[in-house]
Amino acid sequence: MTENNNKSRREFLLSGLLATAAVAGCTDKNNPFSTEENVALSGEKVKLLSVNGEVIEIDKAFLKPIPDLPHLSNSEERTGIPGKKFVMVIDLSRCKNLRKCQSACNHMHEVHPGQNWIKVLSMQDGEHTAPYWQPTTCMHCDEPPCVKVCPVDATFKREDGIVLIDANRCIGCRFCMAACPYSTRVFNWEEPVLTKEVEEQPYSCESSMPQKKGTVGKCDFCPDMTRQGKLPHCVSACPNGVFMFGDMNEDSVTNGAETFRFSDLIRDKAGYRLMEDLGTKPRVYYLPPVNRNFPYESGLENSDDKKVKS
Amino acid sequence: MQSSTSLTAEQITRDLLPQKFGRRGKIWVAILVTLCLIGAFAYYRQLRYGLVVTHMRDYVSWGIYISNFVFFVAISLVGSLITAIFRLANVKWSTPLTRIAEIIALSAIVFASLIIIVDMGRPERFMNLFLHGRIQSPILWDVIVISTYFFISALLLYFPLLPDFKILLQFKEKTGKMLNRLYRFQGSFWKGTKDQFRISDRSINILCIVIIPVAFCIHTVTSWLFATTYRPGWDSTNFGAYFISGAFLVGAGGVVVAMYVFRRAYHLEKYITEMHFEKMGRMVVLLALLYLYFNVNEYLVPAFKMKKPEEEHLTQLFAGEYAPLFWFAILVGMLLPILILLFKKGRKPLPVFIAGVMVVIGAWFKRYLIVTPTLLHPLLPMQNVPDSFKHYFPSWEEWAIAMGSLAGALLIITLFARIYPIIPIHETITEKNEQNENK
Numbered sequence: 001m002t003e004n005n006n007k008s009r010r011e012f013l014l015s016g017l018l019a020t021a022a023v024a025g026c027t028d029k030n031n032p033f034s035t036e037e038n039v040a041l042s043g044e045k046v047k048l049l050s051v052n053g054e055v056i057e058i059d060k061a062f063l064k065p066i067p068d069l070p071h072l073s074n075s076e077e078r079t080g081i082p083g084k085k086f087v088m089v090i091d092l093s094r095c096k097n098l099r100k101c102q103s104a105c106n107h108m109h110e111v112h113p114g115q116n117w118i119k120v121l122s123m124q125d126g127e128h129t130a131p132y133w134q135p136t137t138c139m140h141c142d143e144p145p146c147v148k149v150c151p152v153d154a155t156f157k158r159e160d161g162i163v164l165i166d167a168n169r170c171i172g173c174r175f176c177m178a179a180c181p182y183s184t185r186v187f188n189w190e191e192p193v194l195t196k197e198v199e200e201q202p203y204s205c206e207s208s209m210p211q212k213k214g215t216v217g218k219c220d221f222c223p224d225m226t227r228q229g230k231l232p233h234c235v236s237a238c239p240n241g242v243f244m245f246g247d248m249n250e251d252s253v254t255n256g257a258e259t260f261r262f263s264d265l266i267r268d269k270a271g272y273r274l275m276e277d278l279g280t281k282p283r284v285y286y287l288p289p290v291n292r293n294f295p296y297e298s299g300l301e302n303s304d305d306k307k308v309k310s
Numbered sequence: 311m312q313s314s315t316s317l318t319a320e321q322i323t324r325d326l327l328p329q330k331f332g333r334r335g336k337i338w339v340a341i342l343v344t345l346c347l348i349g350a351f352a353y354y355r356q357l358r359y360g361l362v363v364t365h366m367r368d369y370v371s372w373g374i375y376i377s378n379f380v381f382f383v384a385i386s387l388v389g390s391l392i393t394a395i396f397r398l399a400n401v402k403w404s405t406p407l408t409r410i411a412e413i414i415a416l417s418a419i420v421f422a423s424l425i426i427i428v429d430m431g432r433p434e435r436f437m438n439l440f441l442h443g444r445i446q447s448p449i450l451w452d453v454i455v456i457s458t459y460f461f462i463s464a465l466l467l468y469f470p471l472l473p474d475f476k477i478l479l480q481f482k483e484k485t486g487k488m489l490n491r492l493y494r495f496q497g498s499f500w501k502g503t504k505d506q507f508r509i510s511d512r513s514i515n516i517l518c519i520v521i522i523p524v525a526f527c528i529h530t531v532t533s534w535l536f537a538t539t540y541r542p543g544w545d546s547t548n549f550g551a552y553f554i555s556g557a558f559l560v561g562a563g564g565v566v567v568a569m570y571v572f573r574r575a576y577h578l579e580k581y582i583t584e585m586h587f588e589k590m591g592r593m594v595v596l597l598a599l600l601y602l603y604f605n606v607n608e609y610l611v612p613a614f615k616m617k618k619p620e621e622e623h624l625t626q627l628f629a630g631e632y633a634p635l636f637w638f639a640i641l642v643g644m645l646l647p648i649l650i651l652l653f654k655k656g657r658k659p660l661p662v663f664i665a666g667v668m669v670v671i672g673a674w675f676k677r678y679l680i681v682t683p684t685l686l687h688p689l690l691p692m693q694n695v696p697d698s699f700k701h702y703f704p705s706w707e708e709w710a711i712a713m714g715s716l717a718g719a720l721l722i723i724t725l726f727a728r729i730y731p732i733i734p735i736h737e738t739i740t741e742k743n744e745q746n747e748n749k
Contacts, residue, residue: 114696115368121693136690149538151449152438171438172361172431175449177371181540183688187371187431190362213360214431275689278540303694 074166077205080158085248086221087161088137088235089265092289094242095120095133097299102135104237105219109208110194115186117219118234122303131296132289135242137234138163138184138219139274139282146176146185155216161248161283162221164205170215177216181278185218221245231256240293317580319739323477326731326738327484329576335724342721349714352707353428361431363707369692370685370702375429377677378712381560382422382719383456383532384553384673388561389415389463390525394518403589405741406581406733410568412467413732414561417722419460419528421715428711448534455527462521469514472500473507473736489729529557536680542612542619543684552604556673559597563647563669566590568723570663572732581733584659591657594665598648605640623687631701632683635675643672 044060102118111117117137124131140163147157154170157163177185192211199210207224211217222232230236235243236256246253246262253262265271271285331339356363366373392411396404427433443450475497482490500506533553536544546552569590573582612620613628627636647665650656656665682702686692692700704712726732 116694119690119694121691123691145540149447149449151444151447151453152435152442153444154438154442169435169438169442170432171435173429173449174371174431175447175535177368178536178541178685179539181689183369183690183692186368187361189364189367190360216431 071202072204072206074168074205077164078156078158078166080160080162081223081227082159083249084160084226086140086226086283087246087248087253087262088140088221088284089244089246089253089260089262089271089287090135090137090284091242091244091269091287092132092134093287093292094240094294095135095289095299096240096294097122097133097302098239099302100237100239101234101243104233108222108233109217109220110192110198110211111186111217112188112190112192112211117184117186117217122299130289132292133296133299134286135234136182136184136274137284138221139182139280139284140221142281142283143279145179145181145278145280149175149179151175160223162223164220164223165208165216165218166205167208167212167215167217168203170212172214172216174216181275181280185216187216188213317742319742322739322742323481323735325578325580326733326735327478327481328489328728328731331728335575335728339721339724342717342724345717346714346721349711349717352710352714355707356428356711357433363705365698365702365705365708367696367699367702369688369695369699370682372429372681372685373702374678374681374704374708374712375425377674377681378715379422379425379429380532380553380677380680381674382418382425382715383528384557384560384677385564385670386415386418386422386459386463386561387525387529387554387557388565389466390521391558391561392565393466394521394525397514397518398522402741403586405737406578407565407569407586407590408470408737409467409730409732409734410572411561411565412463413723413726414564414568416460416463416467417719417726419456419463420722421719423456423460424718425712425715428715448531448538451531452528452535455524455531459521459524459528462517462524466514466517466521468496469510469517470734470737471730472497472510473502474731474734476500476502477735478731492729526554529553536684540689541684542617542623542687542689543680546608546612548604548607552601552608555597555600555604556676559594559601559644560670560673562590562594562597563666563673566594566662566666567670570659570666572727573659576727576732578733581738587659587662588654588657591651591662591665594662594669595648595651598644598651598669602644602648605644619687619689623683626683626687627679632679636679639672639676639679641672642668643676644669647672 039059039061041059042061045057046060046063047055047057050056097120099120102116102120105111105118106116109117119136121134121136122131123134140161142157142161144155144157144163146155147163150156151173152169152171154167155163155165155176172187174187177183177187188211191213194210201210203210203212204224206220206227208217208220225232231245231254232243235245238255241255241257244253244255244258244260244265246259248262251262253260253265265287266285269287271287273282273285275282352363364373364375389412392404393408397408427436430436439450439453443453445451475493478485478493479490479498485493530550530553533549537546537549539545566587569582569586572578609624609627613624616624626632647669650661650665655661686700686702
């Protein structure tokens with residue numbers, strides 16, 4: 001179980017908490033502390049909060065990591081998380097092209113070197129208008145052109161608003177790549193370079209892992225993270241809080257540090273979506289680059305194309 | 311109809327029986343087979359290493375496989391033009407050309423399907439199209455209409471062959487044992503009774519009517535693979551008609567070339583006469599003018615407005631990286647053939663053949679220009695990508711596979727002409743008899 005050893009401390013404690021909750025529900029007959037388990041006491045005590053709200057103390061040896069979330073069926077992955085309508089807000093006034101979002105995303109999804117799911121573009125709308133940095137994810141459109149053209153239902157729209165790819169079904173025709181006006185999709189032109197650990201895990205549309213040769217990949221809004229109540233990797237990786245992620249049904253979005261009422265944020269800061277005229281109805285909103293935290297030029301040092309071009 | 315009226319049935323039969331390959335024929339077949347084998351080896355490499363062996367990348371995600379596919383679908387439309395449209399319009403002179411047109415159509419449509427499988431990242435999942443097919447996707451429409459077109463074309467090739475089998479079976483010594491057995495397997499049930507002719511004629515008539523809308527569908531749907539997207543250069547309501555007019559042009563060009571080659575190789579001067587070149591030459595002029603008209607619509611209207619996404623695309627075509635190829639396709643694919651064929655002297659066999667070759671080559675590059683430059687001009691800027699993403703020139707594997715598929719299509723046509731009479735024997739005899747009676 002090397003996988004579990006890598007889990008963060010927070011997660012470890014969280015799992016301990018859940019284990020305690022399970023313990024509290026047990027009857028005497030089914031006592032988890034019975035000698036049957038032969039737990040060697042470590043002598044180190046851990047304080048935990050029980051379901052009744054009391055602080056209790058148990059030996060650390062009783063803490064057991066609970067296994068990962070149960071494996072989802074393909075149809076569950078295609079339906080989505082019930083009751084959710086995911087939405088993202090990207091605040092352009094906070095972006096200075098640090099590309100932490102990109103590197104976190106590439107790392108967590110083991111994106112092929114040279115390819116990116118998130119692109120931070122240097123934009124300039126007109127000749128005398130101000131340049132700005134624009135991180136671009138998949139727009140998770142409500143009228144997704146990619147889903148319309150897919151011949152085999154390999155890319156699909158879920159009830160929670162997310163557009164995903166089933167790499168086990170994709171035939172690699174790349175029609176979706178031609179259809180996407182945001183050029184968000186990438187293709188696994190060769191056998192993906194994966195760590196052994198990822199290679200061995202079963203494929204899931206929600207984690208988009210392990211990626212497969214000859215199929216299309218793209219930003220997936222990290223539903224594997226949201227299922228665990230966590231934020232997508234790009235959101236938590238950005239030190240400037242550019243990305244805000246949330247649920248439209250709850251009308252709230254958060255970047256981890258701050259939480260906003262989605263409708264207020266969009267109204268007060270005049271949020272907009274990309275290429276509204278195409279009718280694709282993206283689920284990603286942008287806040288215009290006004291009252292910026294950083295000057296545009298401060299982002300140039302991270303740019304590969306030093307010359308600014310729109 | 312200068313000399314041909316005096317031909318007897320025996321003479322016609324003797325002239326039109328399939329002939330063994332000569333020295334040139336053998337060399338020709340060897341070259342085609344070699345090209346096919348090189349293509350097959352390149353495809354083996356692609357299967358092994360993935361599409362990375364091509365020079366397609368995330369932005370140019372469709373390359374010469376797709377343009378070659380469009381080319382094949384385009385050229386296959388000619389079957390419906392010469393066989394069906396001419397037949398329904400009661401054009402009599404086209405009889406010797408029908409089988410040539412139909413075998414071009416059939417071999418092209420076979421290789422169109424093959425090349426689209428070559429383009430797939432996961433060809434082994436081809437069955438997903440049927441297991442999980444979504445009827446909303448234009449690709450599925452293409453699968454449906456192309457397979458329909460294949461079967462109708464095959465039947466339109468087969469039914470007129472039936473009376474010829476009966477004739478062929480009488481020449482066992484000449485055709486050889488193997489072929490005799492093949493003919494018997496394919497057509498021994500044909501006795502040539504009045505009833506059989508009635509059924510066959512009726513079937514051919516029905517097929518001729520049905521194939522026209524299906525032919526329009528295959529190329530319109532192919533154009534929709536592009537026109538249903540938002541990209542500059544593809545996002546056009548003109549695309550269906552533009553593709554169809556171009557398809558008839560390249561198909562007619564292909565038939566003209568094949569006419570000339572078969573006429574020379576099999577000494578068919580009495581059957582494919584100068585009159586045929588004269589008439590097909592006129593046909594090509596008409597179709598080239600039509601295609602030119604749609605090109606004017608396709609390029610000049612957006613160029614008048616120069617909307618921002620179109621601007622870069624159009625300047626690249628008119629005066630940028632793709633300008634030489636663009637003007638080559640316009641000049642060689644349309645303008646020069648029109649100039650040659652407008653004059654009576656230009657409609658002699660050799661100049662018509664040259665114009666036909668120009669049309670076909672121009673058309674192949676035209677398809678390349680329709681597919682690739684558009685993908686280099688996405689709506690959001692292409693930034694921070696490796697240099698290889700910003701340009702596209704096919705890798706040797708892509709060239710080998712594309713050329714191999716063209717060679718394969720030519721090989722099918724060549725072998726067909728070796729096995730079956732490339733000019734319908736029975737129909738030619740009947741027509742000659744009718745002409746003699748009318749005199």
